[in-house]
Amino acid sequence: MKKRYLVILLFAAAALVLWLSTGGESDDQSDRDEPPASSATEELTVEPEPDFDRRPTFFDEGEAAEGSDETRRPPGGTLSGLVFEPGGEPVEGAIVDLEGREGEVRRRLYTDADGHFEWNEAPAGEWSVVALTAGHDPTPSTPIRHDEEVALELTPGGIITGRVIDPDGRPVQTYDIGVANARLKTPGNPMARTPQLPIDQIDDDGGEFEFGPLQSGKYRLIVTTDDYAPVTTEPIDVSAGVEAGPVTVSLEGGSTMRGTVSDADTGEPIEGARVVFMVRRPQGQPPTDITDDRGHFELAQIPSGRGSIRVVHDDYVSEIFSGIEVPRERALERDVAIDPIGEDGPGQHINDIGATLRPVDNAYVIIALIDGAPAAEAGLRRGDVVTAIDGRSTAEMTPDQVIESTRGEPGTSLRLDTFLQESGTRTMELQRERIFVPRNPEQRAQTQ
Numbered sequence: 001m002k003k004r005y006l007v008i009l010l011f012a013a014a015a016l017v018l019w020l021s022t023g024g025e026s027d028d029q030s031d032r033d034e035p036p037a038s039s040a041t042e043e044l045t046v047e048p049e050p051d052f053d054r055r056p057t058f059f060d061e062g063e064a065a066e067g068s069d070e071t072r073r074p075p076g077g078t079l080s081g082l083v084f085e086p087g088g089e090p091v092e093g094a095i096v097d098l099e100g101r102e103g104e105v106r107r108r109l110y111t112d113a114d115g116h117f118e119w120n121e122a123p124a125g126e127w128s129v130v131a132l133t134a135g136h137d138p139t140p141s142t143p144i145r146h147d148e149e150v151a152l153e154l155t156p157g158g159i160i161t162g163r164v165i166d167p168d169g170r171p172v173q174t175y176d177i178g179v180a181n182a183r184l185k186t187p188g189n190p191m192a193r194t195p196q197l198p199i200d201q202i203d204d205d206g207g208e209f210e211f212g213p214l215q216s217g218k219y220r221l222i223v224t225t226d227d228y229a230p231v232t233t234e235p236i237d238v239s240a241g242v243e244a245g246p247v248t249v250s251l252e253g254g255s256t257m258r259g260t261v262s263d264a265d266t267g268e269p270i271e272g273a274r275v276v277f278m279v280r281r282p283q284g285q286p287p288t289d290i291t292d293d294r295g296h297f298e299l300a301q302i303p304s305g306r307g308s309i310r311v312v313h314d315d316y317v318s319e320i321f322s323g324i325e326v327p328r329e330r331a332l333e334r335d336v337a338i339d340p341i342g343e344d345g346p347g348q349h350i351n352d353i354g355a356t357l358r359p360v361d362n363a364y365v366i367i368a369l370i371d372g373a374p375a376a377e378a379g380l381r382r383g384d385v386v387t388a389i390d391g392r393s394t395a396e397m398t399p400d401q402v403i404e405s406t407r408g409e410p411g412t413s414l415r416l417d418t419f420l421q422e423s424g425t426r427t428m429e430l431q432r433e434r435i436f437v438p439r440n441p442e443q444r445a446q447t448q
Contacts, residue, residue, distance in 0.1 A: 076124030077146030083115045083131045084153060090115025091133060091154055098144065100127045122146060134197055135213035137240050158238040159212030162247030164202075164223055171207030172225060172251060176200070180220040180232045180280060180398045216240050220398055221249065224281045229254030229303040232398050254287075254301030256331040257324075261295045261311055264337040269295025273313040273338070277302045278320070280400050304328035306404045311338055317436070318348040322407035347438040352407045353414070353430050355380060363387045363419075364394050364402060370437070374430040381421065388417035410434045 083094040096117045098107040109117040111131075129150060132138040136154035144150045164172045178199045197219075202209050211221065218235040228251040238244050261273040275297040277287040287299040299309070308322040316338045324334060339349070354373020357364035364386045369376040387394055389405040397405070405414065415429050 075121035077122065078118060078120050079122040079127060079129075079144050079146060080116070080118040081129065081144065081150035081152060083111045083117070084151070085156070086153060091131075091136070094131050094133045094136070094154065096152075097130045097132075098122075098127055099129075099141070100125050132215070134215070137216050155240045157213040157215045157240055158242045158244055159210055159214070160219065160221065160236055160238060160247060161208070161210050161243055161245035162249060163207045163209065164249045164251065165207060166228070166251050167253060169250075171205070172228075173205055173207060174201075174203045175207075175223050175225045176281070177202060177209055177211055177221055177223050178281075179214075180222045180400070212238070214238050218395075221247070222280060223249050223251065225251065227301070228252060229301050230279055230281060231303070232400075235396075252304075253329045255304055255326050255329055257299045257302055257309070257326065257334055258331060259297060259334040259336065261291050261297065261313075262335070262337045263316075264339045267337075269293070270313055270316065270338070271295065273297070273311055273316070275299065276310045276312075278308045278310055278403075279303060280398075302326055308404065308407060309334070309336070311336055313338065316340055317342075317346065320348070320350045320407070322351050322404065323409055323412075344436060345438060347436055350407070350435050350437060351410050352432055352435065354433070354435050355406070357386060357402060357406075359394075359399055359402075360385075370435060373435050374433055378428050378430050379420075380418070380428075383421050385419040386416055387419060390415050391417075406432075408432045 079098060081096075083091045083096065085091060090111070090113070092111055092113045092115060094111040094115070094117075096109040096111060098109065098119065100106070100123065107119060107122075109119060111117050124146070127144050128141045129144045129152065130138050130141050131152040131154060133154065135157050137157060139152045139154060142150060142152065164175055164177075166172050176199065179197045197214065198211065200209060200211055216239050217237075219238055220235055221233045222230060223233075224230045231249060231251055233247065233249055236244055236247060257277065259275075261270045261275065262268060263270055269291070271291055271293045273291040273295070275289050275291065277299045279286045279302065287302050289297040289299055291297045304326050307324050307326050308320050309324065310318065310320050312318045317340070319336070319338050321334070321336050324332075326332060353375040354370035355366050355375035356368035358367045366375070366380055366382055366384045366386065369380060369382065389397070389402065392405075394402060408414070410433050411431060413429055413431050415427060417427050418425070420426055
């Protein structure tokens with residue numbers, strides 16, 4: 001008998017950003033004090049406040065920002081409406097995006113248990129509205145008038161069916177399944193927060209799953225178990241109201257990484273360092289170990305291919321070591337050294353270009369930059385779009401692959417195909433650098 005526990009988080013909060021920033025680590029206390037990495041795909045140092053001169057103002061539910069365009073406009077009345085399924089059933093927790101004055105001001109609301117949304121004393125002027133959830137396609141943009149309720153009917157998304165098998169072709173009974181490209185369509189505002197996609201815990205004798213519903217689009221499923229390495233599927237096309245599949249997901253045995261962590265100044269082994277293989281999982285911890293008195297660690301069930309490890313210790317600067325080539329179902333040795341905390345205080349070293357990317361449709365949008373790092377020095381700005389890395393389209397890449405493509409040894413080069421807001425299409429070559437990201441929020445603000 002299949003037991004499915006579907007968890008749909010209807011709006012992403014800062015926890016999602018922090019989860020991604022650690023490559024999928026859970027938010028335990030040991031990570032809360034660590035500076036988030038500043039690499040691709042949601043790995044934020046500090047996400048700056050929106051640049052109101054460069055893109056539309058977007059306010060989440062609650063009070064508008066003081067001095068904003070919204071607060072200066074006189075109230076025009078109440079904007080309200082209902083969001084419902086095709087059969088008339090109300091939809092609770094749906095995102096409702098209101099847009100006014102040709103996109104210059106936006107407002108986000110959420111429906112209540114009756115599918116109702118309401119914004120009292122909404123500014124005067126013309127407004128339009130779009131509703132969506134993780135499991136429904138966005139509604140068409142619809143005019144909404146003050147003091148007149150609007151009705152918005154959502155279109156249910158599609159589902160993906162399939163089964164998971166082990167290397168010998170036998171069904172795997174229990175596993176977690178989620179999506180690797182965990183961003184949804186938000187019409188007109190790709191920078192806005194969106195609902196997180198579903199996570200399923202499957203327990204089925206035949207290894208079968210039914211995953212969704214999902215908005216229309218392309219999805220890569222990611223499957224994890226305790227006994228095998230995480231596996232990410234090829235892109236799967238999902239259409240509203242249609243079943244995609246059946247898909248067969250074949251698991252493979254993971255590899256093992258062994259090594260030591262030592263003091264970069266003295267060469268002495270470091271006991272109690274936390275070593276994490278940075279791989280995305282639907283939920284739970286990625287492969288993690290704590291070094292013993294000889295500085296030794298061992299990580300099991302890690303996937304083959306290019307990867308990174310993160311090393312954390314209270315007395316040392318944390319570091320992400322990238323460009324590690326993991327052989328398939330074999331062991332490898334990797335010794336690393338980390339620096340004691342010095343004059344700059346606690347923080348983290350990363351080896352990349354200093355840009356934070358967020359997946360949007362078939363590309364990745366830059367949402368934060370580190371001042372003085374290669375990406376900023378090359379002239380990239382927030383809102384610019386990366387469409388290919390080293391000749392490979394980002395539409396073909398998972399978020400983990402994008403992260404690893406921007407990381408690497410300092411001094412090595414990568415080529416970005418971009419669409420810049422100010423100058424259009426451009427190809428540029430950047431060199432990776434070793435970047436220090438301070439833990440102190442005031443110090444981090446100086447890097448933005």
